[in-house]
Amino acid sequence: MASDECIGKSSWPELVGVEGSVAAETIKRENPQITTVNIVLEGSFVTTDYVTTRVRVRVNENGIVTRVPIIG
Numbered sequence: 001m002a003s004d005e006c007i008g009k010s011s012w013p014e015l016v017g018v019e020g021s022v023a024a025e026t027i028k029r030e031n032p033q034i035t036t037v038n039i040v041l042e043g044s045f046v047t048t049d050y051v052t053t054r055v056r057v058r059v060n061e062n063g064i065v066t067r068v069p070i071i072g
Contacts, residue, residue, distance in 0.1 A: 020059040
């Protein structure tokens with residue numbers, strides 16, 4: 001059974017304003033426990049489940065991060 005505890009870095013406020021693909025690579029590098037990084041267009045519908053090994057990177061139409069990426 002998966003743990004609900006996050007290991008390692010859990011948020012990346014410094015990535016707001018950065019290109020989404022760069023943010024995704026940074027997240028993977030800084031927390032190897034993250035197995036899934038989804039780049040999501042701002043306003044898109046996503047599931048509400050909480051996954052400790054996933055980060056969603058929300059971007060605008062230009063591919064720039066608009067919100068602080070966090071584990072979940």
